[in-house]
Amino acid sequence: MNALHLKDLSASAQEAIAAARETVAGLHAELPRNDLVAWTAGNVSARVELADHEEVGPDGLSAVFVIKPSGVSYDELNASNMVVCTLDGVKIDDDTSIGLSPSSDTAAHAYVYRHMSHVGGVVHTHSSYATSWAARGESIPCVLTMMADEFGGDIPIGPFALIGDDSIGRGIVQTLQASRSKAVLMDRHGPFTIGADAKEAVKAAVLCEEVARTVHFARAYGNPERIAQHQIDALYARYQNVYGQKDNT
Numbered sequence: 244m245n246a247l248h249l250k251d252l253s254a255s256a257q258e259a260i261a262a263a264r265e266t267v268a269g270l271h272a273e274l275p276r277n278d279l280v281a282w283t284a285g286n287v288s289a290r291v292e293l294a295d296h297e298e299v300g301p302d303g304l305s306a307v308f309v310i311k312p313s314g315v316s317y318d319e320l321n322a323s324n325m326v327v328c329t330l331d332g333v334k335i336d337d338d339t340s341i342g343l344s345p346s347s348d349t350a351a352h353a354y355v356y357r358h359m360s361h362v363g364g365v366v367h368t369h370s371s372y373a374t375s376w377a378a379r380g381e382s383i384p385c386v387l388t389m390m391a392d393e394f395g396g397d398i399p400i401g402p403f404a405l406i407g408d409d410s411i412g413r414g415i416v417q418t419l420q421a422s423r424s425k426a427v428l429m430d431r432h433g434p435f436t437i438g439a440d441a442k443e444a445v446k447a448a449v450l451c452e453e454v455a456r457t458v459h460f461a462r463a464y465g466n467p468e469r470i471a472q473h474q475i476d477a478l479y480a481r482y483q484n485v486y487g488q489k490d491n492t
């Protein structure tokens with residue numbers, strides 16, 4: 244654990260972290276609700292930018308992230324047991340019990356936050372259909388308009404990597420920096436998704452599993468054709484910029 248204590252931070256930083264803990268705790272309920280996890284096999288995190296560069300710690304602190312504790316069942320998760328980590332993946336003294344360890348994927352989430360500054364949320368699941376594509380090491384071809392809308396093309400495969408250091412995070416970043424996709428299927432492991440915030444990353448995880456299932460069945464009974472690239476680009480532009488309720492004020 245880092246010697247840094249939550250109470251060493253400014254009031255505004257503590258308020259932002261408290262809000263993120265509530266949000267991330269609530270979003271974890273979406274994983275079982277959308278059938279994305281068996282047991283505890285999934286996690287959500289959110290970056291918290293600290294508005295004023297906090298003059299704490301050896302070289303200051305500009306952001307932290309909040310992530311679930313490892314192996315705790317979803318119905319026991321709440322804001323008070325969401326773990327707060329530095330972007331190096333080190334738990335700060337965050338008022339959770341000293342023995343409460345952050346998710347086993349903390350290093351991967353931290354690596355993404357350090358190397359993709361636009362990412363505000365990260366999700367990892369082992370959702371069945373997406374993970375079956377990962378088990379084959381096969382990217383999901385963009386044969387659905389929903390894939391063009393949300394992922395801007397195919398959902399790519401990332402390299403096989405063992406948990407425990409920066410390997411998974413490095414594979415996620417290398418793959419997603421070469422794609423518009425918000426999802427990557429880590430080879431023989433499962434999906435990781437990103438978003439501007441944690442809710443967007445959860446949405447990407449839900450839609451990743453949805454299209455993985457649909458394309459699985461389409462391929463079982465036919466040979467679906469990939470959408471032409473210029474049409475993928477048009478669909479992606481519309482969905483990302485027009486779809487839904489924009490702030491028209």
Ligand SMILES: O=C(CO)[C@@H](O)[C@@H](O)COP(=O)(O)O
Nearest residue numbers: 283284285286313314346347
């Ligand atoms: O697959 C693994 C561990 O091998 C993890 O992604 C999964 O079990 C979730 O772990 P956490 O409960 O977040 O530590």
